[in-house]
Amino acid sequence: MKKGYKILAFMIIIILGFSFVLEGCSNTGSSSRPVSESNKEIVLNVARDWEKTNMDPATWSTNEDIMFGPSVFQTLLTYDKDLNFVGELAEKWEVLDDYKTFRFFLRKGVQFHHNYGEMKASDVAFTFERMKDPEVKATYTGPALGVNNMAEIIPEDDYILKIVLKEKDINFLYKVAGWYGYVISEKAVKEMGDSGFALNPIGTGPYAFDKGIPGEKTEVVKHENYWGNKAKIDRIIFHIISEPATLFNAFESGEIDFMPIVDTQKLLEYKAQPDKYYIDSTPGRQLLYVGMNYQDKNFKNKKVREALTYAIDRDDIIQNYFMGLEKPAKGVLPELTKYSVNDKWNPEYNPQKAKALLEEAGYPDGFKTEFYCPNDQISMGPATLVQAYLSQSRIDAELKAVDFGVFIDTVRNGKAPIWLLYDSTGILPDETLRRYTSSQIPGSNWCCLNDPVYDKLVEAALTVQNEEDKKEAYEKAQLRLIDQCILYPLCTYTQHSVMHKKVKGFKLEGDLATSFENVYIEEQ
Numbered sequence: 001m002k003k004g005y006k007i008l009a010f011m012i013i014i015i016l017g018f019s020f021v022l023e024g025c026s027n028t029g030s031s032s033r034p035v036s037e038s039n040k041e042i043v044l045n046v047a048r049d050w051e052k053t054n055m056d057p058a059t060w061s062t063n064e065d066i067m068f069g070p071s072v073f074q075t076l077l078t079y080d081k082d083l084n085f086v087g088e089l090a091e092k093w094e095v096l097d098d099y100k101t102f103r104f105f106l107r108k109g110v111q112f113h114h115n116y117g118e119m120k121a122s123d124v125a126f127t128f129e130r131m132k133d134p135e136v137k138a139t140y141t142g143p144a145l146g147v148n149n150m151a152e153i154i155p156e157d158d159y160i161l162k163i164v165l166k167e168k169d170i171n172f173l174y175k176v177a178g179w180y181g182y183v184i185s186e187k188a189v190k191e192m193g194d195s196g197f198a199l200n201p202i203g204t205g206p207y208a209f210d211k212g213i214p215g216e217k218t219e220v221v222k223h224e225n226y227w228g229n230k231a232k233i234d235r236i237i238f239h240i241i242s243e244p245a246t247l248f249n250a251f252e253s254g255e256i257d258f259m260p261i262v263d264t265q266k267l268l269e270y271k272a273q274p275d276k277y278y279i280d281s282t283p284g285r286q287l288l289y290v291g292m293n294y295q296d297k298n299f300k301n302k303k304v305r306e307a308l309t310y311a312i313d314r315d316d317i318i319q320n321y322f323m324g325l326e327k328p329a330k331g332v333l334p335e336l337t338k339y340s341v342n343d344k345w346n347p348e349y350n351p352q353k354a355k356a357l358l359e360e361a362g363y364p365d366g367f368k369t370e371f372y373c374p375n376d377q378i379s380m381g382p383a384t385l386v387q388a389y390l391s392q393s394r395i396d397a398e399l400k401a402v403d404f405g406v407f408i409d410t411v412r413n414g415k416a417p418i419w420l421l422y423d424s425t426g427i428l429p430d431e432t433l434r435r436y437t438s439s440q441i442p443g444s445n446w447c448c449l450n451d452p453v454y455d456k457l458v459e460a461a462l463t464v465q466n467e468e469d470k471k472e473a474y475e476k477a478q479l480r481l482i483d484q485c486i487l488y489p490l491c492t493y494t495q496h497s498v499m500h501k502k503v504k505g506f507k508l509e510g511d512l513a514t515s516f517e518n519v520y521i522e523e524q
Helices: 003-020 121-130 141-145 172-177 186-199 244-253 264-271 302-311 314-320 351-360 377-392 404-412 430-434 452-463 467-484
Strands: 043-048 077-079 085-087 090-096 101-106 150-157 160-165 207-213 217-222 235-240 258-260 277-292 367-374 395-402 418-424 487-500
Touching (some): 101 172, 377 395, 452 467
Parallel strands (some): 043 258
Antiparallel strands (some): 090 101, 217 235
16 A cells, blocks of 8 residues: 555544544443442443344344343353354254254253243244244344244253254254344243333343343343353443443443443553453454445446455555454455355455456546445444545545445445445354345345356255265355455454453353353452
């Protein structure tokens, strides 16, 4: 990158950071730590800048929708970082009939929150069957769990659940172990209805929802009848603080104990104070990417899409904007995703080649277009730099930074020529790869890719049930997606969490969802 662009990267960081510190901290919703002196309640104050307004896990689409989800809800199984299965609500399990029948042996004595009784196999069956109901709108979780492939969900007794699939699925246990398999109380849903349950969720985890309004401020309390080791925190209060300066001031003053952090400058500032703060940095299954609309008047020409891949110097963005804290993406899927191909994507920065391709495509003087991104803290900086690079290669991209809802509507309806976004992928890549098939237009196929070859490769990857053949099919699908040049995977996304030194025991594992099950406060 030319010196001017390095200065631009630095200035973007400074400007964004300066704008954050202009605000006070009057909107934190709390002027002091809400610790009861009479009963010495141990309280952990957690902050984040957004939260979904529905606490029914069937309606979520990412493990970040509700931060307290992993503490309130649990799955039959989970897995560790080496992808080894670990029993959670199920103590053991059997795989029968060549991956068509599965039997789960549930823990006895597992209690739902707020006296909703013992968890039984019928609750698990209800949880999964409910996700087949169109009115529940489990549009992501249902397919991710594979409920449409479940022919029978049979409670053989109170503690044994049998699931018979229509078609064998060698990855079914990974689906059950995902957060989209959170088990809920049948009694609670039937008493409160779907809308009531969405505001008063009942699970089996170490913490129980207590009060609050999702999207504003919510509180959970220790589940005294938890089947495992009791939580060491009495109450966790989740504060939604959207203004970065307010968030940082609240954290530094001690009103907030724990927060995720994406601001690179602040992260480095806290890293330089190890006597005061602890930072957990764990690679996530997310990538920052630039997407292109396959049916846009300009980007329908493959040479134009190829030109964009030469126009961006992602290594310089990583070093000068992300301060070397992220790594270049190695493929269209995150490295931690099963079957990901991580050695076939290494784009060259060559603006002269980009200009030559544009000239071959009939754009010797370049062209004008629109470039969309969410107007949030993590997107604006990288998008501004990408815009500058495109301009250097004669692609005049007007940056449209809009509210997230507007952004989703625009790209979902095929109205965005190009855009920038952080994209999540589950442990299995099924939903991510299916997203780019022609059947998903309009809808989740924001790139509007209509490629019969790719469609057939994805179909093979999803249906073949021999592990070696499945791996090969997934690889071919990814290579085809790379070849179509509709995505420019830019860099990784690392989940950084900063906390005061007194907060101990936090560690992201398995599915990388934030859990406070083992967290405790060490008084200083």
